[in-house]
Amino acid sequence: MIVINISKDFTDTPGARYKSEGEYSGELFRETILIPKYVEAIASKSQLKVELDGGYGYATSFLEESFGGLAREYDIQEVLRTLVFESNDEPGLINEITEYIKMARRERK
Amino acid sequence: MKTWTIKLIVGGCFILALVVTVTSFFCNDDFWKVNAAQALTLILTICIAFWATQLKNDVRKKKEHAEQILKKIQAIVNNDGFYYVSAESDAIETQKRMTMTFRSLNNSIDLLKKYGQELGFKVNAEYIEKEFKDYRDFVSEHITDVDYLSRSESTLRKHSENIDNKCDIIIWGLY
Numbered sequence: 001m002i003v004i005n006i007s008k009d010f011t012d013t014p015g016a017r018y019k020s021e022g023e024y025s026g027e028l029f030r031e032t033i034l035i036p037k038y039v040e041a042i043a044s045k046s047q048l049k050v051e052l053d054g055g056y057g058y059a060t061s062f063l064e065e066s067f068g069g070l071a072r073e074y075d076i077q078e079v080l081r082t083l084v085f086e087s088n089d090e091p092g093l094i095n096e097i098t099e100y101i102k103m104a105r106r107e108r109k
Numbered sequence: 110m111k112t113w114t115i116k117l118i119v120g121g122c123f124i125l126a127l128v129v130t131v132t133s134f135f136c137n138d139d140f141w142k143v144n145a146a147q148a149l150t151l152i153l154t155i156c157i158a159f160w161a162t163q164l165k166n167d168v169r170k171k172k173e174h175a176e177q178i179l180k181k182i183q184a185i186v187n188n189d190g191f192y193y194v195s196a197e198s199d200a201i202e203t204q205k206r207m208t209m210t211f212r213s214l215n216n217s218i219d220l221l222k223k224y225g226q227e228l229g230f231k232v233n234a235e236y237i238e239k240e241f242k243d244y245r246d247f248v249s250e251h252i253t254d255v256d257y258l259s260r261s262e263s264t265l266r267k268h269s270e271n272i273d274n275k276c277d278i279i280i281w282g283l284y
Contacts, residue, residue: 013205015253022200022253057208059249090212092219 001084002041007054009033017061026065034070041082052087052094063093064100071104168228172283175224179276182217182237185210186272192265194258204252211245230279237275244268 006014010033015024034050041048052058071079079101085094143151185191191210194203218238225234247264251257258265 013201013208015204017250055208056205057210057212059204059208059211059252060246061249061252090215092215 001047001049002037002044003049003051004033004037005051005054007051012055014055014058014062016059017065026062026069029062030066030069034066035073038070038074038079038082042078047084048082049084049086052085053089057090058093060096063097067097068100068104071101076101076104171224172228175221175228176280176283178217178221178224179280182214182221183273183276185214185217186269192269193262194255196256196259198255198259200253200255203255203258207248207252211248214241215245228283230282233275233279237272240268240271240275244272 004010006029010029011024013024014026014029015022017025018027019025037048067079067083080098083101085097087093190206218234218241222231222234222238225231244265247261247268248258251261
């Protein structure tokens with residue numbers, strides 16, 4: 001299993017939605033960390049575990065742009081099958097992120 | 110007044126039962142001789158009474174814990190930092206404070222929703238959840254823009270007051 005720990009691999013203060021809004025945005029995280037690891041997980045037919053603990057918390061815009069954005073670029077069912085989330089600090093985030101991924105379908109062109 | 114009436118009735122019943130028992134003990138030679146049906150009835154009654162008391166005790170403890178959670182939520186939303194952001198404040202520090210508040214409230218509201226199912230305030234708990242979601246989405250979309258947040262006090266305060274009022278309503282209905 002491939003693992004991303006957001007607070008260690010990216011930052012402990014995730015920021016806003018777009019790169020234009022400041023440092024450590026969801027867009028930057030998706031482009032530089034999430035997508036490369038996701039592609040690697042798909043290629044090796046393994047799961048991608050995303051560890052959410054360890055930081056100061058998340059803005060919903062960051063989470064939507066990261067994971068909803070991933071689901072807008074790739075197949076939603078495959079994203080749901082591949083990603084596994086872990087959060088002890090805020091367990092409710094796991095359901096919310098899953099919702100962002102499912103909702104991405106509606107926004108898809 | 111109501112409590113005194115209940116105490117009086119319970120006390121009266123207890124004294125009456127005591128008098129009947131003592132009288133039976135001294136006036137009836139067969140006092141300790143009971144058949145299986147009587148013994149079973151007695152045991153069953155004691156078990157049911159114990160179960161009913163414990164059940165009520167559990168519900169009461171859950172209500173008390175739900176009240177603690179509601180008061181914690183009220184303390185968070187009534188704190189100035191929930192709705193007031195100074196234009197001069199440091200962006201990263203503001204972001205940290207806001208996202209930690211999100212986490213704390215999100216966890217408390219998750220727990221509150223579970224109690225809401227059991228204790229009959231599900232709809233009000235869902236209202237709090239929605240108000241919090243609207244607040245969090247609004248702040249999240251401008252999390253790095255301290256200037257914008259500093260000019261949004263009335264919007265943020267609206268959510269604070271809505272959540273606070275709903276907490277009061279739930280507490281009022283708990284007992």
